[in-house]
Every structure is written in C-alpha cells, then in structure tokens.
Amino acid sequence: QKEVEQNSGPLSVPEGAIASLNCTYSDRGSQSFFWYRQYSGKSPELIMFIYSNGDKEDGRFTAQLNKASQYVSLLIRDSQPSDSATYLCAVSEDSGGSNYKLTFGKGTLLTVNP
C-alpha cells in the first residue's frame, strides 16, 4: 500500500513569515510530486510539481525534493492570510507525465495570522 504522509497541522505562521510544509512517501518508485492547495469548501488546485531532486521555485513557492530520503516539501515565502488553506501532497509512479494516477496525503492545514 503506497502511502503519503503529511502532518495534519494546523500549522500557524504570522503574516510575512516562511511556511514550511512537509511530506514523506513510502514508494521508492515514485517519480513525480505535486502540491495542491484546497480552500475550505473548494476543490483542490495545482500549485506546482517537481520531478527532479533539488529545488524548484515559482514565485513565492519553492518545492524541494529529496528522493533518497523520500521527502518532498513546499516553502511559502512572505506568507499571506490568503495562503490559509489545506495543502495536499501527491505522488505518482511515472516520470514521463503519462501516469495520471496520484496518491494524495491527507493534507496540512495552514493558517496565516495577520
């Protein structure tokens, strides 16, 4: 059974701080990693994905991947109250973008306090 683990939170950070969200996965064959954001009462929306070890930056968001440690994280710089949401980590077996099945973690609730 492939598992994706996230701290359920809530993770509370002050406005302007860096929020760090972490995720571990059990399947060493996992190749693609995704972060989704889900506001309360809404459906998930894709923030970013990462395939290779290291960091990938997109605006205020940085995804970090360490396949040896089976660990993926999401950093949110200059956190805003509008970032308050549940963040879902998801993994896929395939590296070529052709596997459409994701295994999701249960999410971390982030609260950014003004």
Added chain:
Amino acid sequence: KAGVTQTPRYLIKTRGQQVTLSCSPISGHRSVSWYQQTPGQGLQFLFEYFSETQRNKGNFPGRFSGRQFSNSRSEMNVSTLELGDSALYLCASSLMGGSYTFGSGTRLTIV
C-alpha cells in the same frame, strides 16, 4: 476557457439506490480521473479514463464504475449505495500526468 464541469453539485440518495455523476473535462483534455474525498480518508483514487478506455483503477468495490464518451465527457456510477459512500466526488481532467484541474465536485449524501 471553460473549466471542469460536474453535475449535479449536490445529491441526496437512500441506501440501496444507485447514482450517476457526470463530468465534462476542459476542452482538449482526454484524461478524466475520479476521486472520492472524505474527512477520514482524504482523496482516494477511483479510476482514470483516456480516450474512452479505463487505464487505471483504484481499490474500490465493483459497485463503483465509470465510462468515458467519445467527446471525453465521463460518468461514474455507484450502485447499491451504502452510508459510507457519502462523500465529495471530484472529477479532474488533465493534459499531462498528474497536473489536474479539478471540478467543483458532487456532494453525495446517503440517508
């Protein structure tokens, strides 16, 4: 550009009935995936269709089934409904891999 459209938004059914949910993907997206979301289990993969073929299936009983039409629209069906089937059912369309665009979901309540 229209997003992923799911109908109906809300549904109340009684145990033993069956239900059909519909999903229209983003134009040009040939892959449609279905997920069940509950507070206890989170998002769980049901199945994925691509060009009318089921390519992946999750660990759900045979009461859960789906299909995809030639225009990429998809339906999922749940027969002999149980109380535990109460959940938010999300459809997602994709052009590439796990980069999904989700619909707003169908909230199914079994009474």
